[in-house]
Amino acid sequence: MNEMVARTDTLNTLTADAREFEGKALRAQLARSTRLEKAKALLLVLPLLLFIGVMFIFPLADMMLRSTDNGPVAELMPDTAARLLDWDQFTLPDEATYAALARDIQTAQKERTLGKIATRLNFELSGIRSLLTKSARKLAQMESSDESWKQRLVQIDQRWGELATWSAIKRVLPSVTATFYLSSLDLAYDAKGEVVRKPPERAIYVDNFIKTFAISLGVTLSCFILGFPVAYLLSVLPTAKANLLMICVLLPFWTSLLVRTTSWIALLQTHGIVNDLLVWLGILSEGNRLDMMYNMFGTVVAMTHILLPFMILPLFSVMKSIDPSFMRAATSLGASPFTAFIRVYLPQTKPGIAAGSLLVFILAIGYYITPALVGGRTGQMISNFIAYHMQQSLNWGLAAALAVILLIIVLILYWLFNRIIGIDKLKLG
């Protein structure tokens, strides 16, 4: 009996071993074949990955690094940089440092790098550009004399005798800087190297971040108010009519953004169609034409129109999936149409509202071309300042810092959205 059991046990172990062996082989085979599939799949997405890496991740990382990069001054003014390394910042530097500065300026002038130095330093302390170019010109004309370099430089411009100038030079020597982030938040270093608020007439960015936020919220809200009824109509109309309406929604979507923006200019400007009509109807007198273009109003109107489909489409796809019998059930149980709408229908459209609002808001917060064209003075958003620093002032560090702050705000919003509503509930149609 015992023997029998033992034999069965052995047999069992054997078959189990065999099965396990077979299983392993099968698994290996499976792994091999899936590996091939996976490799094929990877090969298929490889172009996209490469594209994203080269066109998106790399520039983004480069941009983020630029926002703290202190620039080339330390290498371009090596003597001054070495002398200033252990300068105490409380008294003016010694004669040897002045001599080093004079030498560095002359070399930079010869090698045509003075412009680079001046550009970077001017971001630190407004006006240094003219100080440097002027000093370079005067130093070139100067004859040798017994005066010390300090006397000569201060004679050229008294700013060389000020601590603020020297501490600005010292600040651009380390490899990283916080200047650009400080400027983005309307802060700056004072002569002692402490962080202070900029005077109100020079402070622009904090207010503009708030304004960008407000405009985006306004656009999202008006898109919701205008888009909700349209999406509802689309979801309840018979197919033929719904299709026609859908084309009307999509038609502007297929029209160039520039065309749509400029047609708003034609409509809303002081001598535009709307004002002409109001004057013709006698509602407005000729002298009191409304200012609807080149200000914040124009920006909100044009952006709402352009972003409207991004609200309607997710709303529509959610509404389409709501069973009409819910509403019938609610009314048959005694709810008024209003109560039924508020308590039964509206909660079910929540994923659509969330998706639409998130899409519109995030697109709006980084909007550039429309405010640039119709924003005038008061309708400019933060992207316009980023573009300005990229193209005009060439302060790429500041542009990068502003862009990074905008990116962080968007990420925080996304995180909040995920916490409150849940990203898995998003429905984009």
Added chain:
Amino acid sequence: MRKLIRFTSVMALGLSCTISIASAAERITVVSFGGAYTNAQKKGSHEPFMEKTGVQILSEDYNGGLGKLRAQVESGSVTWDVVDLETSDVIRACDEGLIDTIDVNDLEPGTDGSAAADDFMPTAVKKCGIGAIVWSTVFAYDKTKLATAPHSIADFFDTNKYPGKRGMKRSPKVNLEMALMADGVAATDVYKVLSTPEGQTRAFNKLAQIKDQLVWWKSGAQAPQLLADGEVVMTTAYNGRIYNAVKNESKSFVIVWDGQVMDIDYWAIPAGAPNKARAQEFLVFATAPEQLARQSKFISYGPPRKTAAAMVDESMKKHIPTAPVNLTNALAADAEFWADYEDELNERFTAWLAN
């Protein structure tokens, strides 16, 4: 997979064909401000150059500033061969090593045989750029829409006498100078005053008087458009754009030359231009007297060299900025001033605009 490989190799073959075609015909990229101005340059210089040398010219438009140029030079992928730059940009780009130096002795002599260095206006020859035109920012109005004609720069700032909106370029350059001249500063003193903090505040205060009435334009073509739409009653504009709107679009715009701010545009060659030898050849060709004179037939910008100015058509002479009748109260833009002060005044202007 095999299909993919075949597809890739076909693509690669196609690509190499395109490259070989491109290298067969030589080509340079010339960048300028577009519109009526570039058209005049095409007729004045591009077309004759292509005919003479067989080199293709690809004309590209931009809106000024050094942003794109710096991006190209710093990333090491320069696609521009020749670029049209404003004065302060020529100086800045030269200081930063973004454009190459140019030897004035390489240029064509004047038609009377005088050396190029003597034939050019002294301000038109810079270390890294050679003058192509003298242009001007003036203000203009539509005579069918204004009952009384303004005739001084002070009138532009007087919204009591001439109610209505004004158009100005979204930039402190020229606007601050005009504000000071309107405030009674003589043209010769403008830059002296503007170098002082008090003078800058004075200019900004003058601008602030009409701040609510200002509509800002960015590209040269927008200014005549604002005027044509009736969006503004007066606007500052480049004189050539207004001339073009009057001549080719039969608008009834009138230029007020009082308080004009003259400036020069330069041809320059980016550091690391892909086809430097041809670029150099084009620059010499385009700044020769014949080409400069021919160009002035198509737009009312004057040539910055004497023997070319002498060849300008009689009918065009009174429309160019340097005509004696237009010079009674004129200011020549001070490029050194703007190269030095541009950053700080830009910053102040941007903040002033936003607040």
